[in-house]
Amino acid sequence: MSEKSAMSEKKAMSDTKALPPEHLQYPQRHYGMDHDLYSWEMLTNRKPVHWQQGKLALWVNVSLQFFPLNQRGLPFPPAGGMTMPYPDLRHFSLRDYGNRVGIYRILRALDKYNIKPTFAVNGELVQRAPYLLHLLRERGDELIAHGWNMDSPHYGGQSKGVEKELISRTLGSLRKASGQEVRGWLSPGKVHSENTPTLLAEQGVEYFCDWVNDDMPYRFNTNSGALWAMPLSTELEDQFILRNNLHSETSYAEQIEDACRFLLSEAQTLGGRILALNIHPWMLGQPHRIAYLERAFEFITAQPGVFSAPAHTLLQQCEQAMVEPA
Amino acid sequence: MRSDPGFYDYWPYLERPKLRWPNGARVAFWVAPNIEFYELNPPANPHRKAWPQPSPAVPGYSIRDYGNRVGHMRQMALLDKYGIRGSISLSTALCDHHPEIIDLCRERNWEFFSHGIYNTRYTYGMSSEQERDMIRDSMETIHRHTGQKCAGYLAPALSHSEETLDLFAETGTELFGDKGGFYTCDLFHDDQPTPINLRSGKRFVSVPYSLEMNDTIAYVVNKVEPRRYGQMLRDNFDRLYQEGAESGTVMCIPTHNYQVSCPHRLRAFEEALEYITGHSDVWVTTGREIAEYYLQNYYDTARADIQAKNASAAQEVQP
Numbered sequence: 184m185s186e187k188s189a190m191s192e193k194k195a196m197s198d199t200k201a202l203p204p205e206h207l208q209y210p211q212r213h214y215g216m217d218h219d220l221y222s223w224e225m226l227t228n229r230k231p232v233h234w235q236q237g238k239l240a241l242w243v244n245v246s247l248q249f250f251p252l253n254q255r256g257l258p259f260p261p262a263g264g265m266t267m268p269y270p271d272l273r274h275f276s277l278r279d280y281g282n283r284v285g286i287y288r289i290l291r292a293l294d295k296y297n298i299k300p301t302f303a304v305n306g307e308l309v310q311r312a313p314y315l316l317h318l319l320r321e322r323g324d325e326l327i328a329h330g331w332n333m334d335s336p337h338y339g340g341q342s343k344g345v346e347k348e349l350i351s352r353t354l355g356s357l358r359k360a361s362g363q364e365v366r367g368w369l370s371p372g373k374v375h376s377e378n379t380p381t382l383l384a385e386q387g388v389e390y391f392c393d394w395v396n397d398d399m400p401y402r403f404n405t406n407s408g409a410l411w412a413m414p415l416s417t418e419l420e421d422q423f424i425l426r427n428n429l430h431s432e433t434s435y436a437e438q439i440e441d442a443c444r445f446l447l448s449e450a451q452t453l454g455g456r457i458l459a460l461n462i463h464p465w466m467l468g469q470p471h472r473i474a475y476l477e478r479a480f481e482f483i484t485a486q487p488g489v490f491s492a493p494a495h496t497l498l499q500q501c502e503q504a505m506v507e508p509a
Numbered sequence: 510m511r512s513d514p515g516f517y518d519y520w521p522y523l524e525r526p527k528l529r530w531p532n533g534a535r536v537a538f539w540v541a542p543n544i545e546f547y548e549l550n551p552p553a554n555p556h557r558k559a560w561p562q563p564s565p566a567v568p569g570y571s572i573r574d575y576g577n578r579v580g581h582m583r584q585m586a587l588l589d590k591y592g593i594r595g596s597i598s599l600s601t602a603l604c605d606h607h608p609e610i611i612d613l614c615r616e617r618n619w620e621f622f623s624h625g626i627y628n629t630r631y632t633y634g635m636s637s638e639q640e641r642d643m644i645r646d647s648m649e650t651i652h653r654h655t656g657q658k659c660a661g662y663l664a665p666a667l668s669h670s671e672e673t674l675d676l677f678a679e680t681g682t683e684l685f686g687d688k689g690g691f692y693t694c695d696l697f698h699d700d701q702p703t704p705i706n707l708r709s710g711k712r713f714v715s716v717p718y719s720l721e722m723n724d725t726i727a728y729v730v731n732k733v734e735p736r737r738y739g740q741m742l743r744d745n746f747d748r749l750y751q752e753g754a755e756s757g758t759v760m761c762i763p764t765h766n767y768q769v770s771c772p773h774r775l776r777a778f779e780e781a782l783e784y785i786t787g788h789s790d791v792w793v794t795t796g797r798e799i800a801e802y803y804l805q806n807y808y809d810t811a812r813a814d815i816q817a818k819n820a821s822a823a824q825e826v827q828p
Contacts, residue, residue, distance in 0.1 A: 201636035205552045207643060209626065212602050216574075218549045220565075225609060226579045259562060339563035374567050393567050396574035398772070417568065418771050428732040438735055442773035449583075449772075458772075 231454020285468015306353035327367035534792035535753025556633035580770030625665025692800035694718035739777030
């Protein structure tokens with residue numbers, strides 16, 4: 184082939200190169216969101232919430248998780264799960280550490296600073312750690328359902344029947360073990376399917392914590408009833424900062440202190456705010472890390488206007504604010 | 510494919526014609542908030558995936574939505590406080606989705622430039638016609654909603670074709686003559702504006718838009734700690750300010766409301782803004798104003814200097 188004809192063939196190829204027409208069509212280009220899951224509303228355009236106990240609510244959620252050794256990883260592996268060829272004993276046992284050792288350090292720290300947390304619990308832990316579940320029941324802290332285990336994700340395209348059974352098994356197990364209604368939900372990995380919000384509302388869940396698009400609770404749309412989205416920051420999670428970003432423990436504490444300062448100052452003029460900390464006993468429960476959590480708790484609880492409350496307590500006040508006249 | 514895009518010639522950062530910003534400022538400082546819209550269900554581009562999970566990809570989508578629902582007002586308050594007009598790198602579909610944000614920025618006389626229509630629609634795989642249509646749509650949308658003749662471009666999600674800059678410049682000329690489509694933020698080769706070679710011969714410049722100072726690059730790609738990011742911003746300024754005494758430099762902070770406006774990151778950003786704007790001889794400006802000033806005052810001198818330096822260098826290496 185002559186150079187010239189090769190050139191013209193190449194040119195012809197580049198002329199015919201194109202994406203299918205839908206790539207230049209924009210069916211959702213209209214006011215508001217590009218979906219019907221919730222309404223577009225900027226935080227500052229909403230009626231401010233005034234907490235009964237102060238300006239800034241500290242909501243600590245302790246995630247209690249089970250990562251199975253025989254991880255399937257379908258359709259994606261869980262963050263923090265097994266990464267080595269089977270049997271990945273290092274990750275299995277290091278995660279399990281959280282439920283055996285780390286949690287008891289965390290509990291001590293919470294109690295020292297009089298913090299009222301929620302516990303997001305994998306349903307399978309009811310069978311695996313009945314002692315811990317019994318202890319939580321005795322404490323009376325609010326329990327949130329956290330899916331069956333970390334290798335049982337909820338995801339787009341999942342069979343509705345399979346997901347429904349997964350949710351009902353999880354809720355049933357935790358409701359029985361705790362004696363609580365279990366009104367909250369946190370999907371493993373904060374990923375869910377197109378059906379999850381409706382399935383949760385159908386099974387009596389009042390709020391879920393998967394969406395990180397707000398700093399205050401807001402109403403989600405479902406096909407079956409009311410559901411709130413509770414803000415539980417990923418960016419401020421221990422495992423995001425320490426494991427994903429590889430920041431230092433000192434920086435973890437600093438980031439929380441900076442967030443606390445900022446939210447508290449915003450709450451002085453714009454209405455109540457929530458400092459939501461999702462923590463993992465397998466991460467912060469380590470001997471070299473627990474002091475940094477304590478340092479953060481010490482700082483936060485020393486700020487005038489900060490109070491600690493579990494999620495449902497905060498949600499009730501938001502619901503109340505919505506029905507009260509302005 | 511080419512080994513070099515051919516947009517600019519080699520031009521040493523040494524003995525360049527002295528650049529002076531208005532009022533003798535040493536540094537032209539601009540902040541470029543990316544105000545973006547990511548689609549939950551974009552058509553799948555064969556060359557780049559929008560989301561790691563099957564839809565709904567809640568983690569990625571929801572934190573980006575946070576930028577618009579929560580973060581925007583926070584960054585805007587800070588820029589107001591330090592007298593900074595944002596130069597918005599805009600997913601122009603946001604004019605339809607969130608006109609409230611557009612109105613707030615327009616009231617403040619911020620600049621709007623094109624960052625494509627959606628940040629989930631990549632240039633990869635587009636024909637020339639498609640890319641031209643997309644760029645034209647984005648520039649027309651900005652004009653329709655703000656009255657501004659879009660001057661600058663940052664390709665959506667930094668996805669380019671070989672023709673991107675040409676198509677943008679040509680579409681700008683078609684729509685607005687010399688008043689539109691005359692600068693790009695897509696190149697990171699310099700700390701001063703530089704002339705860009707285009708097939709049309711249009712007078713067109715690259716305005717430094719630092720990838721290193723970009724909050725998303727710092728926080729997501731390089732995983733920088735927030736206070737260290739604040740320190741990096743100040744260090745970046747210090748050196749550009751020092752060198753700006755000899756010849757004017759440009760400092761840009763490209764931001765995203767879903768990164769810099771998170772509660773744990775605002776303090777570091779605010780401290781940097783306070784530090785930078787607390788200096789005299791800083792021209793706090795916009796991308797468009799930098800490009801216009803440069804085109805009017807230095808473009809021709811720069812072209813001549815580049816040509817002279819390369820010509821004499823070429824002569825010297827000849828045996």
